[in-house]
Amino acid sequence: MTNLTHFRTPLRHTPFHPRTASANRLNRWGPWAGCMTSLCYGDVDMEYTAIRNAASVYDLCPMVKYRVTGPDAADYLNRLMIRNAAKLPVGGVHYTAWCDDDGKLLDDGTLFRHGPEDYLICCQERHLPWLLDSAQGFDVQVAEITEEIAALSLQGPCSASVLAAAGLDVSALKPFRMARFPFAGGEITISRTGFTGDLGYELWMTPDQALPFWDHLFAAGAPWGIRPIGTDALDLARIEAGFIITNMDFVPAHQALREDRPRSPLEMGLGWMIDWEKGNFTGRRALLAEKAQGSEWALVGLDVPGNVSAEGSILYHDKKHEAGFVTAAAWSPALKASVAIAQVKARHAGGDNLWVEIYALRELQYVKLMLPVRVVERPFYNPARRRAMPPERV
Amino acid sequence: MPSFDVIVIGGGVNGLACAARLAGKGRKVLLLEAGAVPGGGAGERDFAPGYRAPALAHLTQGLDARVLHGMGLARHGLAFDPVATTVLAGQAAPMVVQGGQTSGPDAAAFAALHAKLSAFARVLAPFRADKPPRLVAEGQPWGRLLRQGLAIRGLGRDDFRELLRMVLINVHDVAEDELTDDRLKGLLAFDATLGAWLGPRSPNSLILYLDRLSRGEGPLWPRGGMGALARAMAAAATAAGVALRCDARVESIFTEGDRAVGVRLVSGEEIRAGLVVSAINPRTTFRALVGPRALDAGFFRRTGHIRSRGAAAKLHLALTGLPDFRGGDPASRLVIAPSSEAVEAAFNPVKYGEVPKAPVMEVILPTAREADWAPAGHHVLSAIVQYAPHAPMAGLEAARSELLENTLAVLEAQAPGLRGRIAHAELLMPQDIEARFGMVGGNWHHGELAVEQMLFNRPLPQAAGYATPLPGLWLAGAGSHPGGGINGAAGWNAAGAILEARA
Numbered sequence: 066m067t068n069l070t071h072f073r074t075p076l077r078h079t080p081f082h083p084r085t086a087s088a089n090r091l092n093r094w095g096p097w098a099g100c101m102t103s104l105c106y107g108d109v110d111m112e113y114t115a116i117r118n119a120a121s122v123y124d125l126c127p128m129v130k131y132r133v134t135g136p137d138a139a140d141y142l143n144r145l146m147i148r149n150a151a152k153l154p155v156g157g158v159h160y161t162a163w164c165d166d167d168g169k170l171l172d173d174g175t176l177f178r179h180g181p182e183d184y185l186i187c188c189q190e191r192h193l194p195w196l197l198d199s200a201q202g203f204d205v206q207v208a209e210i211t212e213e214i215a216a217l218s219l220q221g222p223c224s225a226s227v228l229a230a231a232g233l234d235v236s237a238l239k240p241f242r243m244a245r246f247p248f249a250g251g252e253i254t255i256s257r258t259g260f261t262g263d264l265g266y267e268l269w270m271t272p273d274q275a276l277p278f279w280d281h282l283f284a285a286g287a288p289w290g291i292r293p294i295g296t297d298a299l300d301l302a303r304i305e306a307g308f309i310i311t312n313m314d315f316v317p318a319h320q321a322l323r324e325d326r327p328r329s330p331l332e333m334g335l336g337w338m339i340d341w342e343k344g345n346f347t348g349r350r351a352l353l354a355e356k357a358q359g360s361e362w363a364l365v366g367l368d369v370p371g372n373v374s375a376e377g378s379i380l381y382h383d384k385k386h387e388a389g390f391v392t393a394a395a396w397s398p399a400l401k402a403s404v405a406i407a408q409v410k411a412r413h414a415g416g417d418n419l420w421v422e423i424y425a426l427r428e429l430q431y432v433k434l435m436l437p438v439r440v441v442e443r444p445f446y447n448p449a450r451r452r453a454m455p456p457e458r459v
Numbered sequence: 460m461p462s463f464d465v466i467v468i469g470g471g472v473n474g475l476a477c478a479a480r481l482a483g484k485g486r487k488v489l490l491l492e493a494g495a496v497p498g499g500g501a502g503e504r505d506f507a508p509g510y511r512a513p514a515l516a517h518l519t520q521g522l523d524a525r526v527l528h529g530m531g532l533a534r535h536g537l538a539f540d541p542v543a544t545t546v547l548a549g550q551a552a553p554m555v556v557q558g559g560q561t562s563g564p565d566a567a568a569f570a571a572l573h574a575k576l577s578a579f580a581r582v583l584a585p586f587r588a589d590k591p592p593r594l595v596a597e598g599q600p601w602g603r604l605l606r607q608g609l610a611i612r613g614l615g616r617d618d619f620r621e622l623l624r625m626v627l628i629n630v631h632d633v634a635e636d637e638l639t640d641d642r643l644k645g646l647l648a649f650d651a652t653l654g655a656w657l658g659p660r661s662p663n664s665l666i667l668y669l670d671r672l673s674r675g676e677g678p679l680w681p682r683g684g685m686g687a688l689a690r691a692m693a694a695a696a697t698a699a700g701v702a703l704r705c706d707a708r709v710e711s712i713f714t715e716g717d718r719a720v721g722v723r724l725v726s727g728e729e730i731r732a733g734l735v736v737s738a739i740n741p742r743t744t745f746r747a748l749v750g751p752r753a754l755d756a757g758f759f760r761r762t763g764h765i766r767s768r769g770a771a772a773k774l775h776l777a778l779t780g781l782p783d784f785r786g787g788d789p790a791s792r793l794v795i796a797p798s799s800e801a802v803e804a805a806f807n808p809v810k811y812g813e814v815p816k817a818p819v820m821e822v823i824l825p826t827a828r829e830a831d832w833a834p835a836g837h838h839v840l841s842a843i844v845q846y847a848p849h850a851p852m853a854g855l856e857a858a859r860s861e862l863l864e865n866t867l868a869v870l871e872a873q874a875p876g877l878r879g880r881i882a883h884a885e886l887l888m889p890q891d892i893e894a895r896f897g898m899v900g901g902n903w904h905h906g907e908l909a910v911e912q913m914l915f916n917r918p919l920p921q922a923a924g925y926a927t928p929l930p931g932l933w934l935a936g937a938g939s940h941p942g943g944g945i946n947g948a949a950g951w952n953a954a955g956a957i958l959e960a961r962a
Contacts, residue, residue, distance in 0.1 A: 144751065144752060144756065145756065165755075165756075166755040166756070166757040166758055166921075195756070198756055198757075198759075198760040199756035201751055201756075201759060201760065201763065202746070202750055202751030202752075202759070344717075344752065344753075345714075345717055345752060345753050345754070345755070347755040347756040347757065348755060349717075349755075350717070350755070350928060
């Protein structure tokens with residue numbers, strides 16, 4: 066037992082690490098699912114600008130991935146998840162979520178259908194015990210393959226142009242579809258998906274293809290100012306897009322220590338995904354009861370006056386009674402507005418007489434602001450190019 | 460085809476009780492039994508040509524009084540004879556125990572202990588007669604709980620304190636505290652752990668003794684045997700209007716629109732009803748009959764974790780003559796458990812999948828009461844032998860022959876010459892009991908009766924009130940509160956819950 070050295074490298078390197086490390090001029094790293102990931106390479110504003118105005122590359126390797134195969138794969142996923150996996154066509158991708166028996170969220174993620182009996186789940190947290198328990202009685206194999214796949218997210222209005230320059234013609238690829246493309250004697254998979262609310266693609270390959278592909282992509286993208294981005298810039302983009310993140314906007318039921326923390330899909334604005342007609346799924350009966358009784362919480366988008374981010378702030382009704390809290394907030398450069406994602410008690414979801422108490426740090430001194438907020442639709446930022454067919458070329 | 464309000468799966472004691480109560484309240488009930496006759500663990504079987512023995516259970520601590528009277532079983536010919544206990548230990552003279560009465564140096568101490576434990580059992584008994592209390596306020600029968608709580612408090616300060624001290628204690632400590640005679644300590648230890656996967660030193664073993672006392676004061680023999688009990692219950696159920704179908708094994712429970720709406724038999728026949736009530740094993744009900752698709756993943760996982768280890772084997776011997784147990788009354792219950800330590804020592808090996816060298820056992824000679832169960836002058840011996848490994852390391856057949864050999868050696872020591880009179884021997888291991896009676900793990904309570912699987916945890920918190928997460932499906936078997944033991948309370952309570960819910 067003397068040769069154990071895992072404690073010397075508490076965070077794994079992704080297959081792109083040689084490139085991300087040399088590009089990370091600030092040495093700003095953070096942990097994500099056990100991996101070292103760049104929070105910022107050099108300048109968060111330039112990185113954000115690449116997402117919205119050029120082409121950005123985010124290392125997606127730490128995203129947790131499970132492969133589900135077998136004759137019962139569709140039935141299994143329909144019992145596991147709230148959306149109808151059987152209706153997802155081969156070559157399709159959809160956003161979905163899954164719950165415990167009480168109808169409380171365990172995670173959300175994307176589901177890729179590679180074949181009639183071959184699916185891939187991509188999500189934030191690890192769930193193998195739950196996925197295996199859920200497989201009891203189903204003819205399926207469930208395996209975690211996080212480390213078998215290297216992935217990059219290429220996002221921005223120039224992303225289709227960059228891919229074309231790289232010899233990958235994705236012009237026929239519709240949003241939430243994927244296809245396989247030849248690369249260097251092998252193949253990679255490209256899906257028109259992303260977490261920025263912009264035109265973008267996710268590129269899936271084997272770890273041995275990672276470095277050659279990175280070099281090829283950056284060479285092809287140079288004319289468009291392609292730039293690696295860190296989590297800070299991505300987080301700003303995802304807030305503008307109104308996307309939620311597990312453990313940032315809600316606590317997964319299996320991790321929550323406090324009884325009142327778990328949230329249902331109805332409470333997190335994911336009710337539109339639930340297929341009530343597909344048969345039983347885990348949590349369905351609890352969700353039906355919640356639907357009948359009314360939910361306790363609601364997720365809302367907020368327009369906050371001024372330019373101070375409302376991150377972590379508490380919301381009040383009539384400036385007096387606590388009504389909820391902000392889970393994500395930012396000054397949006399695209400909208401020139403301060404926006405926030407918040408959980409509020411369901412009766413305040415309309416936003417009437419709703420206030421946010423912001424502690425603004427001004428030169429070592431907190432200043433307390435009590436500002437009226439307006440409930441607005443998410444996504445806050447929703448450019449037409451996100452869904453345009455064929456994709457915009459610049 | 461006639462349509463039914465309710466289908467009850469499983470014609471055991473609880474299934475019969477549940478079906479009869481529902482039919483008595485005007486429901487159209489179909490009772491489906493997989494075997495050729497109803498009764499489940501209560502039955503009889505010709506295990507060798509000319510020799511008949513109880514199929515599984517051979518004594519009862521008594522049917523639930525509500526079942527007995529509610530079904531009018533006396534009118535259908537059911538009567539019980541109390542059975543005294545004869546304790547056999549080493550070379551000592553047999554000792555007779557009837558209730559709290561016995562002889563020897565501990566006679567007074569045993570009477571006092573019996574009186575104390577019986578008083579505890581009396582105040583706990585009402586909990587058997589309804590749905591278990593819940594851990595949430597909603598739907599709680601506060602009035603009943605208050606009455607039951609006051610009854611417990613009515614024991615008086617000292618006895619109430621004594622109950623709280625003892626309720627979760629192990630029976631070995633109680634025996635050590637209260638008694639000196641190893642024979643009585645052995646009897647107490649044996650009776651507490653009979654049918655359990657526990658030794659006398661295991662935590663919480665005394666509560667099983669209290670549970671036994673709360674079912675009845677002492678062992679009873681149904682006149683005519685367990686088969687007669689089953690026949691009387693079946694006749695009463697039929698008279699109440701229950702349609703009873705035997706040789707009808709249910710293959711699956713089918714659902715429509717998130718509701719159990721009927722059953723499919725192995726023959727392929729489908730029968731529909733407004734409600735499906737399962738009086739068979741809960742684990743089998745959920746995992747084999749319902750399946751994962753209609754149940755949530757967390758609940759389905761838990762159904763696989765209902766602990767159900769059986770440690771009791773059943774011995775049937777065909778004897779060419781009456782064995783002599785040192786002059787012990789052959790019509791009594793003969794308990795061979797020389798001391799509490801001996802019971803514990805018999806339990807230890809099964810933890811490792813091994814067979815005890817000197818098993819402990821409860822022996823009856825049914826032919827002392829039912830002479831026609833064997834050819835003239837011949838006899839039948841029926842014994843519950845503990846402990847048998849539920850997962851034998853050496854394999855089932857090797858464990859069976861080793862346990863049979865060890866059991867016969869113990870019997871021979873108490874009844875010299877017995878081995879020479881054996882015409883036929885049958886030893887049912889827990890695995891055989893599972894295969895014959897559908898008791899998972901061979902546990903005759905259809906899930907271990909242990910503190911952590913009692914009340915609101917029996918068989919699972921989400922299905923403890925007889926209703927299950929699947930609308931239209933109810934439980935009524937021994938796997939539900941308050942457990943089994945040829946008693947019928949679970950089935951009777953389930954029917955009550957169904958009627959109360961107007962389901």
